Amino acid sequence: MPKSQGRALDRKKLLADPILVAAIIGIFLFLFLFILYPLAILLTDSVVVEKNINGTTLKTIGFANFIKIFKMTNFRHAISNTLWLGLISGIGSTVIGFLFAYVDSYVDVGSKIVKKLFGVVSILPVVSPPFVLSLSAILLFGRTGVITRGLFNMNNTQLYGWRGIALVQILTFFPVCYMMLKGLLKNIDPSLEEAARNMGAGRFKVFQTVTFPLLLPGIGNAFLVSFIESVADFANPMIIGGNFDTLATSIYLQLTGAYDKSGATAMAVVLLVISMGLFILEKYWLERKSVATLTGKATRGRTAITDSSVRIPLVTICTLLTVFVISMYILVPFGSLFKIWGRDYHLSLKWYEYIFKNKGYRVFTDSMLLSAIASPITAFLSMIIAYLVVKRKFFAKGFMEFVAMLAMAVPGTVLGVGFIRGYNSGLFHSGILSGLYGTGAILVIVFIVRSLPIGTRSGIAALRQIDRSIEEAAYDMGADSAKVFQTVTLPLIKESFISGLVTTFVRSITAISAIILLVTPKYLLITVRINEHAEKGNYGIACAYATILIVITYVAITIMNFVLGKLGTSKPTKEV
Numbered sequence: 001m002p003k004s005q006g007r008a009l010d011r012k013k014l015l016a017d018p019i020l021v022a023a024i025i026g027i028f029l030f031l032f033l034f035i036l037y038p039l040a041i042l043l044t045d046s047v048v049v050e051k052n053i054n055g056t057t058l059k060t061i062g063f064a065n066f067i068k069i070f071k072m073t074n075f076r077h078a079i080s081n082t083l084w085l086g087l088i089s090g091i092g093s094t095v096i097g098f099l100f101a102y103v104d105s106y107v108d109v110g111s112k113i114v115k116k117l118f119g120v121v122s123i124l125p126v127v128s129p130p131f132v133l134s135l136s137a138i139l140l141f142g143r144t145g146v147i148t149r150g151l152f153n154m155n156n157t158q159l160y161g162w163r164g165i166a167l168v169q170i171l172t173f174f175p176v177c178y179m180m181l182k183g184l185l186k187n188i189d190p191s192l193e194e195a196a197r198n199m200g201a202g203r204f205k206v207f208q209t210v211t212f213p214l215l216l217p218g219i220g221n222a223f224l225v226s227f228i229e230s231v232a233d234f235a236n237p238m239i240i241g242g243n244f245d246t247l248a249t250s251i252y253l254q255l256t257g258a259y260d261k262s263g264a265t266a267m268a269v270v271l272l273v274i275s276m277g278l279f280i281l282e283k284y285w286l287e288r289k290s291v292a293t294l295t296g297k298a299t300r301g302r303t304a305i306t307d308s309s310v311r312i313p314l315v316t317i318c319t320l321l322t323v324f325v326i327s328m329y330i331l332v333p334f335g336s337l338f339k340i341w342g343r344d345y346h347l348s349l350k351w352y353e354y355i356f357k358n359k360g361y362r363v364f365t366d367s368m369l370l371s372a373i374a375s376p377i378t379a380f381l382s383m384i385i386a387y388l389v390v391k392r393k394f395f396a397k398g399f400m401e402f403v404a405m406l407a408m409a410v411p412g413t414v415l416g417v418g419f420i421r422g423y424n425s426g427l428f429h430s431g432i433l434s435g436l437y438g439t440g441a442i443l444v445i446v447f448i449v450r451s452l453p454i455g456t457r458s459g460i461a462a463l464r465q466i467d468r469s470i471e472e473a474a475y476d477m478g479a480d481s482a483k484v485f486q487t488v489t490l491p492l493i494k495e496s497f498i499s500g501l502v503t504t505f506v507r508s509i510t511a512i513s514a515i516i517l518l519v520t521p522k523y524l525l526i527t528v529r530i531n532e533h534a535e536k537g538n539y540g541i542a543c544a545y546a547t548i549l550i551v552i553t554y555v556a557i558t559i560m561n562f563v564l565g566k567l568g569t570s571k572p573t574k575e576v
Helices: 003-015 018-046 064-070 073-106 112-127 132-141 146-151 162-186 190-198 203-232 235-240 247-256 261-293 308-335 350-357 360-391 397-406 412-423 440-463 468-476 481-492 494-509 526-536 539-567
Strands: 048-053 056-061 338-340 344-347
Touching (some): 018 440, 048 261, 073 261, 132 146, 190 203, 235 247, 247 412, 261 412, 338 539, 360 397, 360 440, 360 526, 494 539, 526 539
16 A cells, blocks of 8 residues: 555544544643743743833843853853763763673672662662752761761861762662663673684673673763763752752752842753753664664573672672662661761651641642642553554654653753743733642642653553554444543553552652742642751751651552552563
């Protein structure tokens, strides 16, 4: 059948299903209103210059806002600081992540406990608030830290600045690199390396000439992912950055401290350009190159390295790092149980008493309620988008996928400024939808937008494993697209749906970068309270809030695992 006839037939099928058409229109409307529109307004407002002439405000188009911010010494330093920090964090995260991945994939670890510890490390950053390691670093290396003040009696510490931020970012992001590189290493065909060994090459030579070249694009991809995460990071620089400004913190301070909306908008555009450039490079070049370089899944198992001279040093280093990272996460609950950290180590529940005497219950109920509202909506939207992208043919399908994944590349502070500029005076400054601003609804929408890429990606991966003939059989029996999705597709991807639901809840309740710009006193959120108390040096209170938040996230994960265990694991047939 000619392509033109095929397109005509697809278009006819599409138009014959009004529910499907309504779903496509609804998804595009959501993506336009809450992703494209805020970013477009942000870009537009950055070049709109307001001048007051004789009491009359005139608006012109130009680059005066950008000229103004680039004249600021602090902003120029913030750009260089952000890029420098991204470079250090990216290199550190990639090196440590590669070390863990290599040990896990190539070395005989010799202990199931160590293997489980590696698994714990890989999931901790996902289920924990973004500032936990910053609080732990302060408890260890701060002015009243156990190590700095307790062991060495140091009055001055180098923690507050780029060194401290780099430390916590590397420890936060290296598990992401570890999981990325672990998958790539396991997909390298062992026969390629064995062929080199059979030709007389030593272990290091094989690694140098076979393994590393195959993995190089993947290493570059892992580096860029950690670089992007570092550039977008707000929580860690805010808590332990000191006078070391980054772009994310500069935007926040310009908006909330200097009350300069035009300057903050221009700064946000600069950060957006950097993050989008890195995202496009990672997504559409390095990621594809890394996949194309590998030969596919290994056809058989790899013989693990048992040589003591290699195994013992590598496993020891990874184990020590693992224990250190886990200890830092555990340290936060201890920080909440002492009267005054660094001075009075008597056990006390005074910080928890303080929390619940000062609207603590409302802090947790508000956070959990908004996150609970966002979670099912995000999971459902993600599955619909994934279904449309994988199973349906229509115009601009690729564009839908791109926009849905776009929020992954947009830093939270940029999105927050975009929502402020876009909805403060309504849609296109018309007053329409201005009622969203300052409400819980706009916080829920931000939660949805920030989690949409993860849910969509998970849904796409799950749907690509379902044989299309199963759904076609339902269509042949007269079911429409809504019925097919409800009775056939959704049950087959229930695990991905539940996983997306819980992941959204965890990401929402631990979010900080976007919502700190949008939240009002009407809503009390845990992460905002943690940030407030950490900035004031009330680390005991901050640790108490963080501990309760960690408990909530782990309870959510436990419930998800229990539900998935009860549901069982579906085994869909692959498409042919």
